Amino acid sequence: xxEVTQIPAALSVPEGENLVLNCSFTDSAIYxxxxxxxxxxxxxxxxxxxxxxxxxxxxxxLNASLDKSSxxxxxxxxxxxxxxSATYLCAVQMIKAAGNxxxxxxxxxxxxxx
Amino acid sequence: xxxxxxHPSRVICKSGTSVKIECRSLDFQxxxxxxxxxxxxQSLMLMATSNEGSKATYEQGVEKDKFLINHxxxxxxxxxxxxxxxxxxxxxxxxxxxxxxGQAFFGxxxxxxxx
Numbered sequence: 001x002x003e004v005t006q007i008p009a010a011l012s013v014p015e016g017e018n019l020v021l022n023c024s025f026t027d028s029a030i031y032x033x034x035x036x037x038x039x040x041x042x043x044x045x046x047x048x049x050x051x052x053x054x055x056x057x058x059x060x061x062l063n064a065s066l067d068k069s070s071x072x073x074x075x076x077x078x079x080x081x082x083x084x085s086a087t088y089l090c091a092v093q094m095i096k097a098a099g100n101x102x103x104x105x106x107x108x109x110x111x112x113x114x
Numbered sequence: 115x116x117x118x119x120x121h122p123s124r125v126i127c128k129s130g131t132s133v134k135i136e137c138r139s140l141d142f143q144x145x146x147x148x149x150x151x152x153x154x155x156q157s158l159m160l161m162a163t164s165n166e167g168s169k170a171t172y173e174q175g176v177e178k179d180k181f182l183i184n185h186x187x188x189x190x191x192x193x194x195x196x197x198x199x200x201x202x203x204x205x206x207x208x209x210x211x212x213x214x215x216g217q218a219f220f221g222x223x224x225x226x227x228x229x
Binding site for chain 1: 205
């Protein structure tokens with residue numbers, strides 16, 4: 001059974017500092033890995049999706065890396081802003097034979113202080 | 115990106131009544147829809163997976179007679195919480211996926227409070 005872990009569970013940084021969020025998974029037979037942002041009481045916004053054959057994806061200040069063999073992904077957010085405050089979730093999608101299910105990590109709650 | 119609309123965003127109901135939550139894919143055909151439940155400060159837990167025209171597949175521990183899922187068309191799935199109790203109060207989120215996309219898109223979520 002796939003298990004996804006995110007460390008740390010919470011993170012507080014001053015504005016301008018770079019953020020590093022970690023995600024680990026136990027079963028490397030993944031189809032893809034996705035990072036989401038969730039604001040309080042809201043749904044999920046997809047940030048980056050990395051296919052299993054890729055090593056990283058970038059969008060603006062966000063960069064996500066994937067090391068499938070070691071079961072790890074890292075989300076980097078450069079020059080953090082107060083608007084980056086949210087919960088960040090990573091999720092892995094297993095190979096199609098496993099039903100395309102997403103398994104989520106517990107999330108990292110980020111607070112960027114002005 | 116593709117848009118998934120979930121309605122209502124918030125609902126309060128009395129114990130013993132039933133509540134229906136709708137999930138619509140607005141600009142694509144969703145061959146598969148997923149329903150999740152999220153407790154405060156916790157992650158999303160998959161409840162069930164539904165394919166258009168088929169019965170939903172429920173995750174272990176989820177009561178299929180309590181959480182009725184209908185996926186009658188390629189753009190609409192509904193989750194009905196029957197005979198709701200206060201412990202059913204939670205945040206419910208749907209996601210929709212088409213065979214053309216490699217990823218699923220999420221609705222805005224529904225906050226259910228049972229009093």
